[in-house]
Amino acid sequence: MIENFIDTFGKLAASLGLNRVVGQIYALLYLLDNPLSLDDIAKNLKISKGNVSVNIRELESWGAVKKIWVPGSRKDYYEANQDTLNVIYGRLKVRLEKAFSELNTGLNNWGQNSNKESDKTKQKLKKIKEIKNFMEIVLKSLPPEISGAQLIKKISTLNKIRFLFK
Amino acid sequence: MIENFIDTFGKLAASLGLNRVVGQIYALLYLLDNPLSLDDIAKNLKISKGNVSVNIRELESWGAVKKIWVPGSRKDYYEANQDTLNVIYGRLKVRLEKAFSELNTGLNNWGQNSNKESDKTKQKLKKIKEIKNFMEIVLKSLPPEISGAQLIKKISTLNKIRFLFK
DNA sequence: TAGAATGTTTAGAATATCTTAAACGCTCAT
DNA sequence: ATGAGCGTTTAAGATATTCTAAACATTCTA
Numbered sequence: 001m002i003e004n005f006i007d008t009f010g011k012l013a014a015s016l017g018l019n020r021v022v023g024q025i026y027a028l029l030y031l032l033d034n035p036l037s038l039d040d041i042a043k044n045l046k047i048s049k050g051n052v053s054v055n056i057r058e059l060e061s062w063g064a065v066k067k068i069w070v071p072g073s074r075k076d077y078y079e080a081n082q083d084t085l086n087v088i089y090g091r092l093k094v095r096l097e098k099a100f101s102e103l104n105t106g107l108n109n110w111g112q113n114s115n116k117e118s119d120k121t122k123q124k125l126k127k128i129k130e131i132k133n134f135m136e137i138v139l140k141s142l143p144p145e146i147s148g149a150q151l152i153k154k155i156s157t158l159n160k161i162r163f164l165f166k
Numbered sequence: 167m168i169e170n171f172i173d174t175f176g177k178l179a180a181s182l183g184l185n186r187v188v189g190q191i192y193a194l195l196y197l198l199d200n201p202l203s204l205d206d207i208a209k210n211l212k213i214s215k216g217n218v219s220v221n222i223r224e225l226e227s228w229g230a231v232k233k234i235w236v237p238g239s240r241k242d243y244y245e246a247n248q249d250t251l252n253v254i255y256g257r258l259k260v261r262l263e264k265a266f267s268e269l270n271t272g273l274n275n276w277g278q279n280s281n282k283e284s285d286k287t288k289q290k291l292k293k294i295k296e297i298k299n300f301m302e303i304v305l306k307s308l309p310p311e312i313s314g315a316q317l318i319k320k321i322s323t324l325n326k327i328r329f330l331f332k
Numbered sequence: 333t334a335g336a337a338t339g340t341t342t343a344g345a346a347t348a349t350c351t352t353a354a355a356c357g358c359t360c361a362t
Numbered sequence: 363a364t365g366a367g368c369g370t371t372t373a374a375g376a377t378a379t380t381c382t383a384a385a386c387a388t389t390c391t392a
Contacts, residue, residue, distance in 0.1 A: 005294055008272030012265050017183020019350075031290045038369070048352045053370060074360075074368060084297055085304070099178045121167070124197045128171055131250055138251070185380075204339070214382045219340060240338065240390070 002031060006045070016091075021047060021055045026064055026080055026087070035068040035077035062090040100135050168197060172211070184257075187213060187221045192230055192246055192253070201234040201243035228256040266301045 006027040013023025024045055029036060036044070042052045056078060059065045064087045068077040081087050172193040179189025190211055195202060202210070208218045222244060225231045230253045234243040247253050 002290065004272060008269055011268055011272075015183075015265055015268070016261065017181075021350085031293060050353080050370075050372090051351055054350095057370095076369075085300060095181065099181055102177055102181070103174055105174075124168065127197060134251060187380085216340075216342090216383080217381055220381095223340095242339075 005031065018091075019055055019058070021045070021051060022058055025052065025055055026059060029065055029078055029080035030082065030084070035070065035079040037073075037075040037077050039075070041078070062094050063087065064090070096139060100139050103135060104132065171197065182257075185221055185224070187211070187217060188224055191218065191221055192225060195231055195244055195246035196248065196250070201236065201245040203239075203241040203243050205241070207244070228260050229253065230256070262305060266305050269301060270298065 006024050009023040009027035010020040011023070013026075014020045025041055028041060028044055038049060038052050038056065041056070042049045045052070056065065060067065060078075063081055065078045065080050068079055070077045172190050175189040175193035175196075176186040177189070179192075180186045191207055194207065194210055204215060204218050204222065207222070208215045211218075222231065226233065226244075229247055231244045231246050234245050236243045
């Protein structure tokens with residue numbers, strides 16, 4: 001039952017280029033209302049403590065789960081961010097920013113060595129610059145965060161005013 | 167030089183959960199104005215014919231490259247879709263749709279077995295249904311395609327009318 | 333029809349990623 | 363100070379992915 005859901009989320013994560021366990025941990029915490037410790041999670045998913053340690057930090061890094069302090073316990077407890085769309089958005093944003101900065105570095109290196117190139121090469125450089133500008137615009141327009149409820153509202157507003165876009 | 171750009175695009179693809187070669191082939195075709203054959207690509211990237219065959223079909227499947235018929239030649243030639251943002255969007259869409267259908271199947275199986283469950287379980291089922299509805303809405307609102315130019319226009323319009331969203 | 337020119341599939345080698353158990357280091361309670 | 367209770371790191375084994383060369387299938391040409 002619950003296993004089924006966790007499995008589904010694991011596959012989903014895998015299909016998005018993440019470790020399967022990342023999806024499984026999120027699903028588990030999402031369904032449970034009480035925060036779980038690292039050992040609880042390891043026991044539940046039948047995986048090692050070290051594996052949970054690594055993958056829960058990944059989840060934490062883009063705000064999918066939050067560390068909770070439970071009075072009287074020395075363990076770290078975690079609970080899921082219940083706004084799943086926000087979680088997905090946060091993840092997408094991290095990836096886009098990383099991809100962009102890599103591309104940017106690559107292209108800057110490229111530009112430096114190609115002053116004395118042929119016309120054909122210059123044409124290619126122009127194309128590359130186009131992509132760079134493009135990514136800059138897209139990246140700048142990403143809001144810092146967005147809640148699921150907000151996004152749905154935005155979408156429905158957009159549909160209503162579609163005529164504005166021709 | 168060109169190798170640098172191709173390498174950058176390869177890494178970019180890898181960081182998005184694709185095969186590195188997929189990004190490299192796209193970068194190569196993007197920069198060159200004339201279409202290339204399977205053998206040309208293999209020779210350029212120094213990889214096997216079979217590898218190109220598999221990965222170029224992947225690119226073709228979401229409209230990143232197009233097969234071109236060159237009169238007088240029996241080979242298949244390929245050229246890149248120059249609208250890179252559209253390419254990325256197409257890819258994203260395919261992934262989202264796949265992820266949703268997986269989740270949907272998983273959740274339907276889940277629902278069937280949980281009529282006679284406790285209140286606590288029912289509460290969890292409710293949470294799961296929430297996610298499902300959510301993905302449905304997001305998926306429905308994806309337009310079939312969008313050009314880079316269009317998107318940039320949309321974004322700037324959105325910025326101008328931001329007040330509508332509160 | 334033979335064989336040359338293509339793209340595809342396949343089996344296994346090469347690489348990369350994931351996972352675990354154990355070692356480790358830190359902090360707290362005694 | 364000592365040891366128990368944590369989370370993290372590590373090294374090695376397990377698993378999955380990627381890549382290639384060769385076999386294969388199909389289509390064209392002579």
